Amino acid sequence: MNKILIVDDDKDIRDSLSVILENNYIIATAGNAKEARIELSNSVQPEVILLDVKMESEHEGFELVSEINRKFKQKRIPVILITSLEVKTVSAAVSEIVREMRIKYPEQNLNILVLRSVTGEVMIDYLSNETGQSVCIKVDGFHPKPIEPARLIHDIELILAKSRLENKKE
Amino acid sequence: MKIENGYWLINLRWIAALGVVIATLLSTHILEIPLPQLELYSVAIILFIANSIYLSIYHRKIKLYQNNITSTIRRFLFIQIIIDLILLTILLHFSGGIENPFIVYYTFHLIIASILLPRFESYIVATITVMLAGILAMGEYIGIISHYQLSVFFSRGYYDNVYYITGGGFIFLTTSFVIVYLTNTISNQLRKKGQAYRQVNSKLISKDQIKNEYVYQITHDLKGHLGAIKNCLDVVLIKNSKVLNTEFTERALNRTRKLHTFMHDLNGITQLQLSYKLAFEKLLVRELIDKAIDLFNNEEKEKEIIFDVQINPQVKFIYGNKLLLTEVFKNLLSNSIKYSSNTVKINIHINSKDEKIRIEIKDTGIGIPENEIQNIFNEFYRASNANSLDKKSNGLGLTLVKLIIEHHKGQIFAESKVNEGTSMTLILPARSLMK
Numbered sequence: 001m002n003k004i005l006i007v008d009d010d011k012d013i014r015d016s017l018s019v020i021l022e023n024n025y026i027i028a029t030a031g032n033a034k035e036a037r038i039e040l041s042n043s044v045q046p047e048v049i050l051l052d053v054k055m056e057s058e059h060e061g062f063e064l065v066s067e068i069n070r071k072f073k074q075k076r077i078p079v080i081l082i083t084s085l086e087v088k089t090v091s092a093a094v095s096e097i098v099r100e101m102r103i104k105y106p107e108q109n110l111n112i113l114v115l116r117s118v119t120g121e122v123m124i125d126y127l128s129n130e131t132g133q134s135v136c137i138k139v140d141g142f143h144p145k146p147i148e149p150a151r152l153i154h155d156i157e158l159i160l161a162k163s164r165l166e167n168k169k170e
Numbered sequence: 171m172k173i174e175n176g177y178w179l180i181n182l183r184w185i186a187a188l189g190v191v192i193a194t195l196l197s198t199h200i201l202e203i204p205l206p207q208l209e210l211y212s213v214a215i216i217l218f219i220a221n222s223i224y225l226s227i228y229h230r231k232i233k234l235y236q237n238n239i240t241s242t243i244r245r246f247l248f249i250q251i252i253i254d255l256i257l258l259t260i261l262l263h264f265s266g267g268i269e270n271p272f273i274v275y276y277t278f279h280l281i282i283a284s285i286l287l288p289r290f291e292s293y294i295v296a297t298i299t300v301m302l303a304g305i306l307a308m309g310e311y312i313g314i315i316s317h318y319q320l321s322v323f324f325s326r327g328y329y330d331n332v333y334y335i336t337g338g339g340f341i342f343l344t345t346s347f348v349i350v351y352l353t354n355t356i357s358n359q360l361r362k363k364g365q366a367y368r369q370v371n372s373k374l375i376s377k378d379q380i381k382n383e384y385v386y387q388i389t390h391d392l393k394g395h396l397g398a399i400k401n402c403l404d405v406v407l408i409k410n411s412k413v414l415n416t417e418f419t420e421r422a423l424n425r426t427r428k429l430h431t432f433m434h435d436l437n438g439i440t441q442l443q444l445s446y447k448l449a450f451e452k453l454l455v456r457e458l459i460d461k462a463i464d465l466f467n468n469e470e471k472e473k474e475i476i477f478d479v480q481i482n483p484q485v486k487f488i489y490g491n492k493l494l495l496t497e498v499f500k501n502l503l504s505n506s507i508k509y510s511s512n513t514v515k516i517n518i519h520i521n522s523k524d525e526k527i528r529i530e531i532k533d534t535g536i537g538i539p540e541n542e543i544q545n546i547f548n549e550f551y552r553a554s555n556a557n558s559l560d561k562k563s564n565g566l567g568l569t570l571v572k573l574i575i576e577h578h579k580g581q582i583f584a585e586s587k588v589n590e591g592t593s594m595t596l597i598l599p600a601r602s603l604m605k
Contacts, residue, residue, distance in 0.1 A: 010394060012421050016401035019418070020408055145397035149404050 001026050002160055005046035007036050007064065008082060013147070017050070020149045025156070033064040040068060045077065047163065048156055050143070052082040065137045075167070078140040078159045082147065094139055173239065175286055176228050176247060180221055182282070183254070187217035190261065193272075197265075203320060209264045213257055220257075224250055248291055251283050252298060259302045266320035267310045268303070268338065269327050276303065276342075277349055284353035296350045300343050307335050387550050388436065395429040398422075435566040438497065439549070442573040452487045453495065455520060455527070462499035466507060474513045481520040488527055489601055494574045501567045502531050502594050509556060509592075510535030525600050532593040538586040546584060547572040555588070 003026040008014045011031065018027040028046060030036035040046075051065065065079050083097055140162075141155050194210045197203045224246075231243050258279070262270050276299050283295035309315040310329045317329050328334045402422035406415050463477050488495070506516050510533060517532040538546060538553045545551045550565040575582045580598040 010398055012398035012425055013401050016398070016405045016418060016421075019405045019414060020401070145393050146400040147397065149401075149408065 002048070003028065003044055003046040004048050004050060004156065005030065005036065005039065006050045007031075007033070008050070008052040010052070013052075013145075017147065017152075021153070021156075024153060036064055037067075040071070045075075047077065048159055049077055049079050050082055050152075051079055062137055069137065076138070078163055079137065080155060080159065081139055081142040083142055083144060094142070173232055176232070176243065179247065179250065179282060179286065180225050180228065183217065183221045183224075183250075186254075187214050187221065190214040190217065206264050206318060210261065213261050213264075217257060220253065244287060244291070247286050248283075248295070251279055251287075251295055255279055255295070255299055255302055259306055263306055263310075263315065264318055266327070267317055267329050268307045268335070269320055269329055273303070273342075276346070280346055280349045281353050284350050285357050289354050289358075292350050292354060293347070296346045299346050303342055304339060307339060311335055384549065391432060391550075392429070395425050395432065399425045399429070432566070435570055438570050439566060439573060442570070442577055450489060450491055452489055453492055455485055455488050456481060458488070458492075458495055458499060459518060459520070462496060462503055465500060466503055473507060473510070475507060476513075476515045477518065478515065479518045479520075481518075482522060485520050485522045485527060485600075487600065488598060490578045490598065491574075494577070498571050498574050498596070499531075501571050505567060506531065506533035506535055506592070509533075522600060527596075527598045527600050529596040529598065530593060531596075532591060534591045537588040537590055537592055538584070539588055540586070543584050543586055547582075 001024070004021060005028045006014055006017055006021075007030045008017075009031050014029045014031065018029055021027055028039050030039050045068075049065065049068070065077075069076055081094070081097065140159050143152055143155060190210065191214045194205065194207060194214070198205050198207055227246065228243075231246060235243065255276070258275060262268070262273060265272070280292075280296055280299060284292040287295065306315075307329070310317045311332070317327065319327055399422045402418040402425070405418040406422075409415070459479060459481070463479070466475060467477075503516065507514055513534075515534045517530070519528075519530045519532075521528045536555055539555065542553050546553060547568050549569045551569075552565040572582055575596060575598070578598055580596060582597075583595045584592065585595070586592040
């Protein structure tokens with residue numbers, strides 16, 4: 001069974017999703033980045049991360065994902081963003097999340113960019129600075145709240161199939 | 171003054187230069203006035219060339235000072251206006267001196283100067299205008315400069331009539347200063363009005379922005395609760411386990427309650443903001459406090475709460491709306507209880523002074539970080555340490571409290587120390603202030 005990590009600060013959503021998905025996957029949950037780190041340090045790495053970006057601090061979710069990807073260099077873990085935004089495409093969803101963050105943390109002067117690669121992949125560059133350094137995370141999908149279990153499972157399966165294909169190529 | 175005004179002056183000057191050419195053409199060819207055409211056309215050409223130079227300099231200056239009007243730009247306009255006056259004087263000299271009806275065109279320069287320049291500079295322009303006209307009149311009178319006769323208008327001029335020169339000079343002087351004074355007054359009034367409009371407009375824009383964010387935030391919070399309720403019910407629907415069903419139905423119910431509280435608070439705030447007429451009455455202070463305390467004595471069992479109520483016997487009544495004041499005490503006490511560890515002591519001290527009732531509610535809770543106290547009454551604001559104890563509070567409670575107190579013409583102050591406790595002080599009028 002594949003392992004899924006659910007990161008969401010809403011305990012009710014976290015718990016209900018774990019119960020809904022527990023027949024199909026091995027579930028790990030975390031209420032914030034700190035818990036997620038502990039979870040990841042003492043067990044198997046997950047195949048997919050479900051991430052609610054609107055957590056306690058502005059970069060928490062992004063930082064977590066890029067950290068995981070740095071740690072497991074050989075294999076990138078796909079990320080599905082959970083948002084309460086009503087948008088159609090991944091890049092629109094990501095743009096909205098970035099906009100929301102700028103409103104919520106106006107004093108931080110966030111330098112977050114939404115990038116699209118030629119292949120249509122959406123990246124969030126959340127830490128660009130003057131020296132030209134940038135920290136990017138790739139977003140593989142998004143899921144609007146309220147979460148529809150059937151659609152979520154479908155999305156997860158799609159992403160799992162994709163990463164299986166990628167791994168075969170290598 | 172605005173940047174466009176500088177370009178406006180330059181555009182006017184193109185028209186003026188063209189006007190000189192046309193006027194000379196008409197006067198010499200149609201009216202057949204003998205005029206020194208070469209000199210007049212030369213002045214027109216000088217005007218064209220000067221204006222092109224002004225344009226390029228102005229352009230560069232605007233860029234250099236990044237669209238800010240500086241004293242350098244003002245000085246540049248001042249110089250332009252002075253040169254214009256000198257050129258007009260030269261034109262007049264070659265076309266009849268003070269006898270030329272075009273002498274009234276000095277007023278245009280005065281009006282322009284009063285609009286573009288500060289008060290003091292525009293009076294300097296008026297002074298220079300009077301001086302230039304004076305030099306022209308005196309020069310021709312004494313005979314230092316020659317006089318070109320406009321023979322079509324007069325067979326003999328009056329440029330050498332001393333009574334005309336002094337009388338006309340006096341009128342010219344007063345006219346110049348009065349024009350500057352009037353134009354300055356009008357343009358100042360307009361400027362002030364424009365500023366006021368701009369201020370109101372930017373205020374409206376920012377208010378609209380705040381409102382939009384408000385709606386956005388509310389939608390987000392509603393969705394959070396609804397999403398949680400839905401997923402809990404999904405579990406009930408998908409799983410057929412009795413234990414899970416009970417647990418998640420209960421959770422859904424709990425979130426529904428929280429959603430209800432949110433709507434209730436939101437409704438309260440909206441009503442107060444719309445300034446609904448509230449029924450005010452004389453209320454027994456003791457009763458209000460006891461009622462609020464009762465709510466918590468029965469409900470919260472997980473924590474040990476000690477209330478210590480001290481009411482000065484002189485204080486009996488408070489004037490206000492029963493429902494709203496109950497809401498205030500309910501909110502404040504609930505905060506004290508929510509944001510404290512297992513044991514909490516709440517001191518309520520009520521005193522009166524100078525027709526005002528002072529209510530202090532002091533707890534031994536987790537406190538509020540000092541730099542955040544100023545924000546706690548803002549809508550949706552939650553202190554950084556609030557999450558550790560209550561994840562899903564909505565950040566509306568204190569906003570509502572403040573609005574209610576303000577509706578009672580009262581005040582609320584917060585004092586707090588992290589890990590020691592928070593004290594909220596309400597000052598309310600003892601008697602009706604609304605008559």
